[in-house]
Amino acid sequence: MRSADVRAELGKFVLPTRGGWAKPLVLYQNYWLNPERLEHIIPVKKHFKPRRDDIILATYPKCGTTWLKALSFAITTRSGHAPAAGGHPLLTGRDPQKPKDAFVSWWHFVNNMHKGSSPIKFDDALSMFCEGFSPFGPFWEHCLEYWRQRLARPEQILFLKYEEIVSEPVEAVKMLAGFFAVPFTEEEEMRVVPEEVVRLCSFQMLSGLEHNQTGDVARGDSIVVGKSMFFRKGKVGDWENQMSKEMGKKLDDVIVRQAQGVWSCILIHLFG
Template sequence: MRKGSSASPIRFDDALSMFCEGISPFGPFWEHHLEYWKERLARPEQVLFLKYEEIASDPVEVVRTLAGFFAVPFTQEEERRGVPEEVVRLCSFDMLSGLEHNQAGDVARGDSIVIGKSMFFRKGKVGDRENHMSKEMGNKLDDVIQDKLKGSGLEF
């Protein structure tokens, strides 16, 4: 919480309701994703679009894809030395979530919303939302996102 602020951390179910209504610190989630998705379709050589599930399923291959996308592919020597695997290790959920800076404190969004940094790191597992929200909450979220992305070709 910021000094002088009377805001307290927002409850998860309240944050989910706001999210489903398109209320978030940076605007509706689906608008941002659709903008990038459309740009990816229009300019695939300039816009890379990755989903968490893709990253989690083969992180080393994603690191190679990123290196190639930025026109700095790994050399044969770097591949031999395991550099892509080391990049994955250094950028891993365990490594990043273990940093002291990411474990404690809050992030203030304006004067009325405070989010605990720990909310940004749960388990880093695909499907873990089931441990944090009810089936009804998950269905509501899925329905809203499906409706907002309808006809775009983008699916989550």
């Protein structure tokens, strides 16, 4: 789809626009998006045809995306690239997280990705996030939509929590392998292959690689992301070092309010 066609398509809409973040966002189908991203989303919606064997990793930004990509790649390619072998592709080249940790990670990320923009104050960013006004927001709507689909199609959607992957990484890797229809064999488990996958894809391993510490990734004319920004701390509960208890309660209250009745038990499962 050509750029001119995309702009013509966008011209059919009168989209609400709001400032406050580094760049104004537009509201498209109940989600706040960077206009530059929207120009790519529309062609994908029109022309993307998924295959039955496609694997789609869906995470909110800064919620373990890079880690999940590495784990998935290592699991599905282990027949050709043994995790314990030298020269693994992950070493030579190229889930929902709790709302409070997700917000803190996202705030750090946004303040470093826009060239020439003034930093966004933490309090202002939190207020907008709690309103549901944030890039790709509202955060909770993503989680609830995928949770609904997971209940409807459990064989097609695997719902993972970042905190569970951190606390029990080997079990999470086995769960992923089973979901991808490439479960670990008894022989592989005896050779501790799941543990090797965890070691290969650990935060310390990936963040320490030279090609993940230097260089930039361009995302449009005004967005440049340093590769090191994809790895901050990778810790659960770091929000307590950035956010007061009152701020944390404010965000918790928003999540519970958005759940409304039947969704309360689901949110407790997701975020509790």
